[in-house]
Amino acid sequence: xxxxEERGPHQFRAKVRRRKPSGELVTKTKxxxxxxEAEAWARIIEGKVTGDEYVDKRVSRDTTVSQACEWFLxxxxxxxxxxxxxxxxxxxxxxxxxxLRYWMGSEFAGWSLTALKPWDLIEWRDELLxxxxxxPQTVVHxxxxxxxxxxxxxxxxxxxxxNPVTEKVRPPLGRGxxxxxxxxxxxxxxxxxxxxxxACTRSxxxxxxxxxxxxxxxxxxxxxxxxxxxxxxxxxADHPHVDLPKTKNERPRRVPLSQSAIRxxxxxxxxxxxxxxxxxxxxxxxxxxxxxxxxxxxxxxKFPDLRxxxxxxxxxxxxxxxxxxxxxxxxxxSGHLRPEMLTRYTHLRTHRLGARLRGGSSNPYSPKAGxxx
Numbered sequence: 001x002x003x004x005e006e007r008g009p010h011q012f013r014a015k016v017r018r019r020k021p022s023g024e025l026v027t028k029t030k031x032x033x034x035x036x037e038a039e040a041w042a043r044i045i046e047g048k049v050t051g052d053e054y055v056d057k058r059v060s061r062d063t064t065v066s067q068a069c070e071w072f073l074x075x076x077x078x079x080x081x082x083x084x085x086x087x088x089x090x091x092x093x094x095x096x097x098x099x100l101r102y103w104m105g106s107e108f109a110g111w112s113l114t115a116l117k118p119w120d121l122i123e124w125r126d127e128l129l130x131x132x133x134x135x136p137q138t139v140v141h142x143x144x145x146x147x148x149x150x151x152x153x154x155x156x157x158x159x160x161x162x163n164p165v166t167e168k169v170r171p172p173l174g175r176g177x178x179x180x181x182x183x184x185x186x187x188x189x190x191x192x193x194x195x196x197x198x199a200c201t202r203s204x205x206x207x208x209x210x211x212x213x214x215x216x217x218x219x220x221x222x223x224x225x226x227x228x229x230x231x232x233x234x235x236x237a238d239h240p241h242v243d244l245p246k247t248k249n250e251r252p253r254r255v256p257l258s259q260s261a262i263r264x265x266x267x268x269x270x271x272x273x274x275x276x277x278x279x280x281x282x283x284x285x286x287x288x289x290x291x292x293x294x295x296x297x298x299x300x301x302k303f304p305d306l307r308x309x310x311x312x313x314x315x316x317x318x319x320x321x322x323x324x325x326x327x328x329x330x331x332x333x334s335g336h337l338r339p340e341m342l343t344r345y346t347h348l349r350t351h352r353l354g355a356r357l358r359g360g361s362s363n364p365y366s367p368k369a370g371x372x373x
Contacts, residue, residue: 002014002039002042002046003015004038004039004042006035007031010033010034011031011032011033012031012032012033012034012035012037012038013029013030013031013032013038014029014030014031014032014038014039014041014042014045015028015029015042016028016029016045016046028045059159060112060113060114060157060159060161061113061114062112063112063113063153064109064110064111064112064113065103065104065106065108065109065111065113065116065146066103066104066109066110068113068149068150069100069101069103069104069146069149071153072148072152072153073086073097073100073101075152076088076089076090076093076096076097077089077093077094077097091287092247095141099141099142099144099145099146100145100149102142103142103146103149107124108120108124113150113161114161114162116164118164118165118166118168120164121143121164121165121169122168122169125139125143125169136171136172136173137173139170139171140170140171140173143165143169143170144165144170146164146165147163147165150163150164150165151163177307177309177310177313178313178344179305179306179307179310179313180310180313180314180317181193181196181306181310192303192306193216195303196212196298196306197209197212197213199297199298199302200212200297202297203293203296203297204293204296205293207268207282207283208290208293208294208297210265210267211225211282211290212311213260213261213263214261214264215308215311215312216311216314216315216318217258217260217264217315218242218255218257218258218261218315218333219255219312219315219319219334219335220242220244220312221247221287221312221335222287222288222291222308222309223287224247224335225281225282225287225290226280226282226284226286226289226290227280228242228244228280228282229276229277229278229279229280229281230276230278230280230281231276231277231278232244232245233281235257235262235265235266239256240256240257240261240262241254241256241257242254242255244335247335251335253332253333253335254332255333256333265281268281290308291308294307294308312334315334316334316342316345317345317348319333319334320345320346320348327339327342327346330342
């Protein structure tokens with residue numbers, strides 16, 4: 001049993017004893033300013049030893065969903081004292097901030113953290129999807145942000161709390177978009193990629209054509225292209241590459257450059273001027289600028305249902321179709337965090353398996369000369 005000793009004014013020492021399997025007696029002590037604090041600590045420590053740990057849920061019961069989201073928002077986007085505005089730590093933080101504001105204005109905003117359960121979120125999810133207010137992907141993004149709040153709030157406040165965003169809460173996303181650039185030539189003998197590049201050449205944005213080539217060759221996202229500086233583009237390295245210190249997943253990565261990508265970057269270099277240094281590669285203020293320039297020339301009647309983000313899908317698909325890179329190597333280039341994110345692409349290598357199976361000795365199941373199955 002724990003004991004509490006009064007050591008003096010505002011000094012209460014809690015003592016917990018336990019015996020190891022070896023027979024050695026171990027004593028753990030800590031001094032507090034009040035008896036209640038000492039007793040609470042002793043109950044927790046004794047519970048850890050006996051396996052009947054005391055859990056104080058008062059903090060989580062007294063904290064609302066909105067308050068926890070505000071706490072998380074302050075961590076990823078603290079308010080700048082000079083400007084009074086939030087300073088988002090990354091583009092990912094900016095995206096999370098919008099999701100946090102959604103939850104802070106939702107029907108659950110005033111609920112206690114412990115009151116929100118998976119079935120509440122399932123009902124909320126079904127209502128949104130049933131009324132077609134948003135897509136399953138948007139629902140998943142909102143749930144992922146809420147889940148992150150629970151994951152970080154509990155340990156930060158040393159409180160055990162159940163995360164209501166469980167496995168069955170997130171809606172299925174389906175296969176997602178699978179729009180590819182058509183490789184079959186048209187009546188003029190041009191593929192869709194060639195026609196896209198011709199359209200971009202006529203754009204009022206002289207950088208658009210190079211941006212399209214770089215996107216297809218590197219899998220870079222719009223935000224990564226918009227934040228790219230020349231100091232991160234290593235064209236003269238032994239193995240030319242681009243360094244991305246900040247990405248959507250807040251993890252740095254290095255992307256190798258093909259010859260086509262190198263030529264596209266070279267076309268963007270300023271002529272007869274000093275080295276660009278930390279200047280941006282593309283003269284844009286936001287990632288949306290790529291979409292605006294794209295939609296101005298990629299007309300629906302000529303390129304049906306073709307979006308800028310389809311270029312990234314095209315790029316990753318080509319890595320599976322035309323290279324022997326392993327999945328983890330493709331992940332390092334594309335910036336995906338988990339192998340299951342690439343599952344939708346694995347079928348693209350199926351057409352190559354037949355040639356490998358017909359390779360004779362390379363197929364351990366093929367009969368040898370003079371043998372029958």
